[in-house]
Amino acid sequence: MTAPERVIVVWLPDWPITALLRTQARELATSERIAPEEPIAVMHDGAVVACSPSARAEGVRRGMKKRDAQAACARLRLATADEARDSRAFHDALVRLEELAPGAEPLRPGVAALRARGPARFYRGERPAASALLAALAQAGFADARAGVADGLFTAEQAARAAGEERIRIVAPGEAAAFLAPLSVGALGDPDLALLLARLGVRTLGEFARLAPGRVDDRLGSRGARLHALAAGSDSRTVTPRVPPPELARELDLDAPLELAEQVAFAVRQTADAFCDGLAGAGLVCTAVRILIVSDAAERSERVWQHPTSFDAASVTDRVRWQLQPSPGAAALTGGVVHVRIEPEAVDDAGAHQPALLGQGPDERAHHAMTRVQSALGHRAVLTPSPGGGRFLAEREVRVPWGDGSGPPARRDLPWPGSLPAPLPAEVFREARPAQVRAASGEPVGVDGRGFVTADPATLDRRAITSWSGPWPLVERTWDPARARSAHRFQLALEDGSAWLAVLEDGAWWLEGRYA
Known part of the structure; x- marks a missing residue:
């Protein structure tokens, strides 16, 4: 032995x-x-x-x-x-x-x-x-x-x-x-x-x-x-x-800091080409890319970008430019850019992304058209709706930039207790529409501490209510004062045949959707 x-x-x-x-x-x-x-x-x-x-x-x-x-x-x-x-x-x-x-x-x-x-x-x-x-x-x-x-x-x-x-x-x-x-x-x-x-x-x-x-x-x-x-x-x-494994990431060090996004995008083009060529040599394509940008003030901007199909050099360059442009809720770099790193976050077999002979023409043309609009107007200039999760109807539709493969922040398949069951309103208002619901005496209708209405709803914006149901309480995040919400839903049918989904929140009425 x-x-x-x-x-x-x-x-x-x-x-x-x-x-x-x-x-x-x-x-x-x-x-x-x-x-x-x-x-x-x-x-x-x-x-x-x-x-x-x-x-x-x-x-x-x-x-x-x-x-x-x-x-x-x-x-x-x-x-x-x-x-x-x-x-x-x-x-x-x-x-x-x-x-x-x-x-x-x-x-x-x-x-x-x-x-x-x-x-x-x-x-x-x-x-x-x-x-x-x-x-x-x-x-x-x-x-x-x-x-x-x-x-x-x-x-x-x-x-x-x-x-x-x-x-x-x-x-x-x-x-x-x-x-x-x-x-x-x-x-x-x-x-x-x-x-x-x-x-x-x-x-x-x-x-x-x-x-x-x-x-x-x-x-x-x-x-x-x-x-x-x-x-x-x-x-x-x-x-x-x-x-x-082969080293697929590519880096660019700039001797002189660049402050304009267009300058950085121009300088990173060859690096993006080398990045995509390296993936192609390994028989891979990149479906999610991580981009790290460092400024001369030691600031870091790091983000993972998704793609519905796969990245090419032009789309990687666009992501670098978009990452440098101010976006809602994100702090912009104050110094000049001195370092850019591009690395694949998710890759796939290149054979699975070869274009077919038939059936992909319209989709490819639409994608290229939308991408050209984004290149000219910015990443968030073209938005697509995506189903999301939430208890309020407006939360169930999330608009994401075209080409982003990331899903909505809240998953739709979660239970979401308290959400509205089917049938849902035919029209959902993305922006809340203020309304007035009053009793027959003219007083505003409210809900007391025990969850009962203070008076029967009689009019919605001076239109007569023929029937109504509710209230259905909806309470969220009681542990977080900054995000806590407490509301009551009502279904209101009017004499003109229309039906509405109304919400009473913080003493104010607003319309969430319309059934007919």
């Missing part, structure tokens, strides 16, 4: 926390970010899967239920686990490792392995090689990284986790079994097996390794036999280096 190969495993502790902090620095405004020194816990299925050092200092531990963790630390900040976020953030660490030692294999987000032979020969020893890798990660912002060197992947990972403050733990060749012997059987990563072995009185890897292999195979099957070999230090798996 051949000896396991020497392996270097790099482990970044609390990786879900690190990925969360690094991602929010790119995607969230400063006021919305979680400070690194705050106690943080990442949750999955109601249990803690990772927590920050400050949270552990307050008594929070992995595996805790949400209520127990909040009881241990009242100021605990909670975040939802996201494997995609962890993987994207780990890409930066992998790239840094591969700059020094090509051939890294990501075992999982936060853990990577490399064959020790090449780096050890280059840096003249396993410890200098591990030190060089950790130093490179520290320069990239991963100061807490640990490294383990041992025979086999499993032993090397356990060595990295046992490194402690020394940050590097080296297990000499042939000493894997002795190093693993005192570790708990929980290190195998199989909670069911660990529970079974504990009931049998087997609590360490050394005790598990001393069991007869034949009996382990008979009782636990092939998986148990595999874990039994790991406990004995016999790890036959080898490092399988990943194939780095």
Whole structure:
């Protein structure tokens, strides 16, 4: 039996926390970010899967239920686990490792392995090689990284986790079994097996390794036999280096800051061409692009743009120009632009976007026409309606710029309790129409604290009401004073045959829609 190969495993502790902090620095405004020194816990299925050092200092531990963790630390900040976020953030660490030692294999987000032979020969020893890798990660912002060197992947990972403050733990060749012997059987990563072995009185890897292999195979099957070999230090798996994906992002550094959007768009044209050519060379097209713009005043403007089909160089250039133009609710850059980065956020197989011989002519012409209007008048000059979610009828239609693939902020398929059931009004007013609903005495009709009308509605804007129904209360966001709403809906039928949907809100009447 051949000896396991020497392996270097790099482990970044609390990786879900690190990925969360690094991602929010790119995607969230400063006021919305979680400070690194705050106690943080990442949750999955109601249990803690990772927590920050400050949270552990307050008594929070992995595996805790949400209520127990909040009881241990009242100021605990909670975040939802996201494997995609962890993987994207780990890409930066992998790239840094591969700059020094090509051939890294990501075992999982936060853990990577490399064959020790090449780096050890280059840096003249396993410890200098591990030190060089950790130093490179520290320069990239991963100061807490640990490294383990041992025979086999499993032993090397356990060595990295046992490194402690020394940050590097080296297990000499042939000493894997002795190093693993005192570790708990929980290190195998199989909670069911660990529970079974504990009931049998087997609590360490050394005790598990001393069991007869034949009996382990008979009782636990092939998986148990595999874990039994790991406990004995016999790890036959080898490092399988990943194939780095092609670098598809493109960057432009401007020597002299440019202040006009048209100037920046002109300068970025060649970069956009190179971006699209790189995608085409990889057999891909971009359906969502992330554009980062940095000014000489250290201001950042970052946005993800969607496309209904795929981006070409001209449409990427348009997005750069539109991003520099002031838009409602967004702060414009005050300095000159010195850096532009274009990277694909979502890609697709180019073969799926080849034009068909028949059936796509009118759609393509319409798309090009709308895009030309946008290029001349601005991104929000052409809007298309999109169904959205909400309790008020006007919220169910959201107008988005032509070509944006992003959906409305509120999903339509949510339950939306309190929303109006079918049949809906034939005409919905996007802008509220003020109205007056009065009783037969001429007094305005209202709703008291118990939800009853103060008088029967008799007229709508001086037109006689023949029948009515309601009120139906509608209460939203009572926990948020700035966005809270409280209203009552009525259906009113008039003597001329028309029917209206009226709303009483904050003592004022307005019409939401008309049935006929």
